[in-house]
Amino acid sequence: xxxxxxxxxxxxxxxxxxxxxxxxxxxxxxxxxxxxxxxxxxxxxxxxxxxxxxxxxxxxxxxxxxxxxxxxxxxxxxxxxxxxxxxxxxxxxxxxxxxxxxxxxxxxxxxxxxxxxxxxxxxxxxx
Amino acid sequence: xxxxxxxxxxxxxxxxxxxxxxxxxxxxxxxxxxxxxxxxxxxxxxxxxxxxxxxxxxxxxxxxxxxxxxxxxxxxxxxxxxxxxxxxxxxxxxxxxxxxxxxxxxxxxxxxxxxxxxxxxxxxxxx
Numbered sequence: 001x002x003x004x005x006x007x008x009x010x011x012x013x014x015x016x017x018x019x020x021x022x023x024x025x026x027x028x029x030x031x032x033x034x035x036x037x038x039x040x041x042x043x044x045x046x047x048x049x050x051x052x053x054x055x056x057x058x059x060x061x062x063x064x065x066x067x068x069x070x071x072x073x074x075x076x077x078x079x080x081x082x083x084x085x086x087x088x089x090x091x092x093x094x095x096x097x098x099x100x101x102x103x104x105x106x107x108x109x110x111x112x113x114x115x116x117x118x119x120x121x122x123x124x125x126x127x
Numbered sequence: 128x129x130x131x132x133x134x135x136x137x138x139x140x141x142x143x144x145x146x147x148x149x150x151x152x153x154x155x156x157x158x159x160x161x162x163x164x165x166x167x168x169x170x171x172x173x174x175x176x177x178x179x180x181x182x183x184x185x186x187x188x189x190x191x192x193x194x195x196x197x198x199x200x201x202x203x204x205x206x207x208x209x210x211x212x213x214x215x216x217x218x219x220x221x222x223x224x225x226x227x228x229x230x231x232x233x234x235x236x237x238x239x240x241x242x243x244x245x246x247x248x249x250x251x252x253x254x
Contacts, residue, residue, distance in 0.1 A: 001199040001220065002213040003206065006189070028187045028213045035216065036237040037164045039187045060155045060166045062133070062189070062233060072128040079130065086129040086155045089162065093128065106189060108235060110163040 002032055006041050014042075014050070018120050021048025021097070030111065037110050044068065044097040044104075052094035053120045057113040059087035061095075066103035068096050074124060092121055129159055133168050141169075141177070145247050148175025148224070157238065164237050171195065171224040171231075179221035180247045184240040186214035188222075193230035195223050201251060219248055 006027055014022035022044050029038035041064070044050065052071065061070075067080040071094040072087075079085065079095075087093045097103035133154055141149035149171050156165035168191070171177065179198065194207040198221040199214075206212065206222075214220045224230035 001197070001204075001215065001218055002211070003197065003199075003204040004211060005207075005209045006211050007209065009211075027189075027211045032213050033215070034185060034187065034213060036185065036239070037187065037235065039189070039211065039235070058161060058163065060161065060164065060235070062154075062166070064191075070128070070130065072130075077128075077130040080132075082132045082134065084129070084131060084133050084136075084154045084166065086159050086161060088128065088160070091128055106233070108164065108166070108187070112163070 002028070009041075011043070016051055018051030018053065019049070021045035022050055035111070037108055039106060039108050042105055042107055043102050044095060045102060046097050046100055049096040050094055051120055052092065052123055053118050054090050054092045055113070055118045056089050056116050057110050058089050059085070059093070060108045061085040061087065062106045064104040064106065066097060066101050067099040068103045069098055070095050071124065129155070136168070138170070143178055145178030145180065146176070148172030149177055162238070164235055166233060166235050169232055169234055170229050171222060172229060173224050173227055176223040177221055178247055179219065179250055180245050181217050181219045182240070182245045183216050183243050184237055185216050186212070186220070187235045188212040188214065189233045191231040191233065193224060193228050194226040195230045196225055197222050198251060
């Protein structure tokens with residue numbers, strides 16, 4: 001068993017192309033020998049966003065603090081603390097912080113994501 | 128994609144033997160065709176507890192509100208909002224609300240849990 005506050009896990013900047021103002025904490029994962037899926041906590045600064053992309057694996061997301069939008073292809077949904085988002089495999093998606101405080105959420109992925117391709121797509125409104 | 132507040136998901140009483148004052152919301156799972164793991168949200172009333180048991184699959188837990196303890200075998204850990212708990216396969220565990228408000232947490236399990244045995248064990252201090 002491992003027990004600890006999420007803020008005690010080191011926070012790393014997300015360097016992935018298309019990400020702005022994003023950081024991540026790896027809360028539970030391969031280093032714990034978790035056999036099936038990994039729990040990460042993301043933080044997006046006001047005005048920041050995750051890459052607009054798709055991949056063959058799912059996301060299971062829970063918003064902890066803040067507010068923003070999630071793009072589902074070309075459709076946007078408002079999100080706020082307490083919201084649950086299921087991103088199915090291969091769906092184009094992007095999280096954006098449109099609020100005044102950090103947008104914090106959990107995002108869980110299967111271990112099989114490790115070897116799968118991530119495809120970045122143009123921002124909405126770009127050719 | 129599915130987007131919605133967790134409180135809009137129906138809440139069911141946990142009827143499992145050994146559970147007292149527990150309810151669950153199934154936030155993401157088989158009904159969404161989530162291929163690998165399920166997100167559930169548990170609520171334990173003050174004084175309530177989940178069964179003391181073990182099973183061959185893991186839990187990945189994030190505490191949303193409240194406080195309490197988690198038993199790891201015969202050792203207890205205090206838990207509060209923001210704590211992350213990884214329960215490895217086959218570890219004896221139990222969550223108890225020792226606070227004054229509901230203890231709310233996310234608990235994720237692999238889809239393979241569906242067909243696996245859960246073994247209840249005596250409460251600490253019982254023969």
